[in-house]
Amino acid sequence: MAAEPKPRRFRAIHLLLLVPYAAMLWVPSYNRVEPALAGIPFFYWYQMLWIVLGVAVLIPVYFADERSGK
Amino acid sequence: MTPNTTAIAVFIVLFLFVTVLGFVAARWRRGDLNELSEWGLGGRRFGTIVTWFLLGGDLYTAYTFIAVPAVLFGAGASGFFAVPYTILVYPFVYAVFPRLWSVARAKGYVTAADFVRGRFGNGTLALAVAVTGIVATMPYIALQLVGMEVVIAGLGIDMNPTLPLIGQVHDFPLIIAFVVLAVYTYNSGLRAPALIAVVKDLLLYVTVIAAVIIIPAELGGFGKIFAAADPKTVILPAATATSLGAQSAYATLALGSTLALFLYPHAVTGLLSSSSRHVIRRNAVVLPAYSFALGLIALLGTMAVAAGVKAMPEYAEGFKAFGNNFAVPALILKMFPSWFVGVAFAAIAIGALVPAAIMSIACANLFTRNIYREYLDPDCPPKREAQVAKIVSLVVKLGALFFVIELPSTYAIQLQLLGGIIIIQTLPSVVMGLYTNWFNPWALLVGWAAGIGSGVAMAYANGFKTSTYVLNFFGLQVPCYAALSSLVLNLIVGAALSWLFNAVLRTPPSDATVEADYA
Numbered sequence: 392m393a394a395e396p397k398p399r400r401f402r403a404i405h406l407l408l409l410v411p412y413a414a415m416l417w418v419p420s421y422n423r424v425e426p427a428l429a430g431i432p433f434f435y436w437y438q439m440l441w442i443v444l445g446v447a448v449l450i451p452v453y454f455a456d457e458r459s460g461k
Numbered sequence: 462m463t464p465n466t467t468a469i470a471v472f473i474v475l476f477l478f479v480t481v482l483g484f485v486a487a488r489w490r491r492g493d494l495n496e497l498s499e500w501g502l503g504g505r506r507f508g509t510i511v512t513w514f515l516l517g518g519d520l521y522t523a524y525t526f527i528a529v530p531a532v533l534f535g536a537g538a539s540g541f542f543a544v545p546y547t548i549l550v551y552p553f554v555y556a557v558f559p560r561l562w563s564v565a566r567a568k569g570y571v572t573a574a575d576f577v578r579g580r581f582g583n584g585t586l587a588l589a590v591a592v593t594g595i596v597a598t599m600p601y602i603a604l605q606l607v608g609m610e611v612v613i614a615g616l617g618i619d620m621n622p623t624l625p626l627i628g629q630v631h632d633f634p635l636i637i638a639f640v641v642l643a644v645y646t647y648n649s650g651l652r653a654p655a656l657i658a659v660v661k662d663l664l665l666y667v668t669v670i671a672a673v674i675i676i677p678a679e680l681g682g683f684g685k686i687f688a689a690a691d692p693k694t695v696i697l698p699a700a701t702a703t704s705l706g707a708q709s710a711y712a713t714l715a716l717g718s719t720l721a722l723f724l725y726p727h728a729v730t731g732l733l734s735s736s737s738r739h740v741i742r743r744n745a746v747v748l749p750a751y752s753f754a755l756g757l758i759a760l761l762g763t764m765a766v767a768a769g770v771k772a773m774p775e776y777a778e779g780f781k782a783f784g785n786n787f788a789v790p791a792l793i794l795k796m797f798p799s800w801f802v803g804v805a806f807a808a809i810a811i812g813a814l815v816p817a818a819i820m821s822i823a824c825a826n827l828f829t830r831n832i833y834r835e836y837l838d839p840d841c842p843p844k845r846e847a848q849v850a851k852i853v854s855l856v857v858k859l860g861a862l863f864f865v866i867e868l869p870s871t872y873a874i875q876l877q878l879l880g881g882i883i884i885i886q887t888l889p890s891v892v893m894g895l896y897t898n899w900f901n902p903w904a905l906l907v908g909w910a911a912g913i914g915s916g917v918a919m920a921y922a923n924g925f926k927t928s929t930y931v932l933n934f935f936g937l938q939v940p941c942y943a944a945l946s947s948l949v950l951n952l953i954v955g956a957a958l959s960w961l962f963n964a965v966l967r968t969p970p971s972d973a974t975v976e977a978d979y980a
Contacts, residue, residue: 408552415545416716418708422697430684434696435760438544442752445548449555449746456742 404455411445464617465794471803472616472810475664476638479657479811483645486652495844497571500650500851501826502734505566509743511655512735515819516744517751518658519731520722521547523608523813524601526665526758527786533762534788537694539707541759545715547752550722555745558723559738560895560979567978572823573729573891574831580894582971583902584835589909590887591831594726595824597884600876601725602820602861605813607870610635611783612806615790632866638810639817643858646818647851651734654818661815664808669754672761672805676796680767689767704938710929717945721885724892726823727816758789765792783870817858825853875925882920882928885944886912889955895979898970900955901962908955916947 414420415438424432490506492499507515525543532540561576570576574594578587613634614620623629630636645653680686687695697707722728735741770776770791779787793805829850834841841849864873886909893900919930920943930943962968 405556408556411548411552412716415548416712418697418712419700422699422708424696427684427687430682430687432687432695434538435541435756438541438548439753439756441548442544442749442756445551446746446749449551452555453742453746457739 402455402459404452407448407452410448411441414441414444464619465799465802467799468803468806469616469618471800472807475660475804475807476810479660479814480641480645482656482660483642483653484648486645486656487649489652489656494650495847497826497829497843497847497850498569500847501571501822501829502730503651503655505734506736507655507734507740508736509740509747511659512731512740512744513747514658514662515651515655515734516728516731516748518654518661518812518815519727519819520748520816521751521755521812522601522605522816523809524604525755526809526812527608527611527789528604529755529759530762530765530789531785533759534765535762535785537691537763538697539694539711540762541756542711542714542718543759544752544756545712546718546722547755548749549715549719551745551749553719554723554732555742557892557895558732559741561729561891562732562735562738562741563980564895564974564978565733568974571733572726572827572830573724573887574827577887577890577894578831578835579973580898581890581900581902581905582973583906586890586902586906586909587831588835589906590890591827593883593887593909593913594724594827597880598726598820598824599857599861600864600873600880601727602817602824602857603864603873604877605817605820606635606639606861606865607786607873609638609810609813610865610870611779611786612790612809613638614782615779615787615794616802616806635865636862638814639858639862642814642818643821643855646821646854646858650851651730651819651822654815654822655734657811657818658815661808661811664804665812666754668805668808669757671797671801672793673757676761676764676768676792679796680764686764686767689769690763691766703936704931704940706938706940710940710942713940713942713945714929717885717942717948718881720888720892720948721881721944724884724887725880726827727820730819730823730826761789761792765789768792768795770795817861821854821857821861822850824857825850828853878925878928879917879920882916882944882947883913885948886916886951888948889952898972899959899963901959901966901968904958904962905955907958908951908953911954912947912951915950916943919943919947 421434421437423434426433428436487494492504494500498505529540529543564576568579574587574591577590578584618634620634621629621631622633677683677686697711700706700708732741765788771780776791779791793802829846833849834846889908890905920928923930928943929940932939932941932946
């Protein structure tokens with residue numbers, strides 16, 4: 392074990408990865424019918440929207456990691 | 462059901478096409494298929510795009526596309542938990558699994574159990590991880606067959622034809638499909654499902670896009686579709702003063718399924734076959750495209766309610782044979798012209814072949830590496846290792862076929878429900894193990910046993926009908942996915958005993974890896 396690498400550094404931007412968990416596991420925040428979107432109850436379109444938001448959260452984390460060359 | 466000639470023709474042409482692809486795949490990115498990492502991991506050479514197709518085909522299985530809308534069809538909103546589940550899985554994969562890829566590459570690991578063996582220096586714990594993986598995956602393969610059976614029956618093909626000389630053969634089309642699958646998997650290894658996944662996914666996206674454009678228009682828009690659904694199940698019932706009810710079940714099912722998914726051997730195999738940790742990260746960003754397709758497919762269940770397929774006499778036979786799993790095939794039959802029914806059903810049937818192939822390869826890798834080479838033939842040369850894996854992949858598929866033909870499909874469904882509960886018990890060894898070797902392997906083993914024991918007991922108490930078990934906190938009832946509550950027990954036992962063993966025995970960790978292997 393010659394060159395022990397730097398210990399894993401905690402990166403604050405990784406906290407973003409927890410945001411979808413807060414949004415999706417708090418079920419009462421989206422368990423309703425109104426406002427419906429094009430006839431689709433809120434419950435369904437809001438969770439579908441979070442698929443996109445989940446990606447939106449991953450992208451900055453990805454670029455931060457790639458920049459730091461990890 | 463009367464045979465649908467045009468649909469059957471389209472279906473068979475597409476099926477033959479992927480069969481040819483399956484055999485041609487052996488020559489693709491040619492490697493020495495006498496090496497386990499070549500046959501069973503495609504040589505760890507798949508880039509971002511191939512991995513995207515492979516994991517998409519691997520994780521979003523035919524059974525998913527039949528069963529998730531079936532729950533929305535029968536029970537409403539509670540089936541939609543598959544959407545938050547597949548949202549939450551990607552941040553988890555992104556953060557954790559590049560480390561598994563790196564250490565597997567550095568040390569030549571092919572399975573998660575290989576890693577546990579190296580990290581904790583304990584063959585018994587590795588054996589437990591390997592056996593858990595195999596047991597959890599077998600019924601999953603059987604369920605892919607159930608998915609295939611539903612669409613073949615939907616085409617009106619006679620499932621039990623009388624053949625010359627042999628007489629009546631039960632599930633004959635299924636046997637043909639699976640024998641073909643078994644032969645090209647044997648021949649081409651992981652390259653076959655990787656190539657076929659591309660075709661399957663293209664067919665699938667075409668089907669989904671057509672379905673969400675055409676069906677709501679035919680039914681008069683989403684407003685009318687949801688108006689036809691039972692108003693009591695359009696959203697989840699509210700919590701009461703004494704019970705959190707369906708909402709805690711929904712959240713814990715999403716979280717528990719998230720934590721369990723990438724512990725499944727077929728998911729690990731898909732990840733380890735990628736060419737770099739960057740490929741895994743990029744895929745965590747682009748794989749949610751499949752989640753979107755899954756969400757739309759889930760809504761087909763509600764559309765099937767609005768289309769009123771259950772009351773139609775022409776589909777009565779299908780519903781009688783397959784229950785609500787026939788909802789999506791019935792909807793497709795009702796809404797689309799025959800040739801497109803062929804395309805859509807082929808997408809589902811081919812969608813069963815891809816995961817079934819990867820699952821059998823993953824089980825074969827586990828058996829060969831962690832049981833055969835570890836206990837039966839420690840000095841086996843690489844060529845024999847690959848040969849054993851190929852044969853095991855055949856045995857595994859035959860086992861699944863036997864299971865589906867001989868036993869009622871409810872057994873496979875109940876066992877798959879147990880699969881999630883038992884596979885999650887390997888999380889402390891695999892996921893925690895990626896970050897620390899502090900845990901004592903015997904403590905992890907006791908935790909694993911406690912998790913499996915309590916999880917199976919909870920499922921048993923439910924008569925194996927549901928995986929959510931009602932916990933009682935000071936009079937408040939909290940329905941919770943048994944995988945999650947039993948995992949908590951597993952973690953507590955594993956951590957407490959590790960602390961005790963480390964304090965008393967002071968045995969230094971026997972770790973074959975160093976921190977640099979994980980970067």
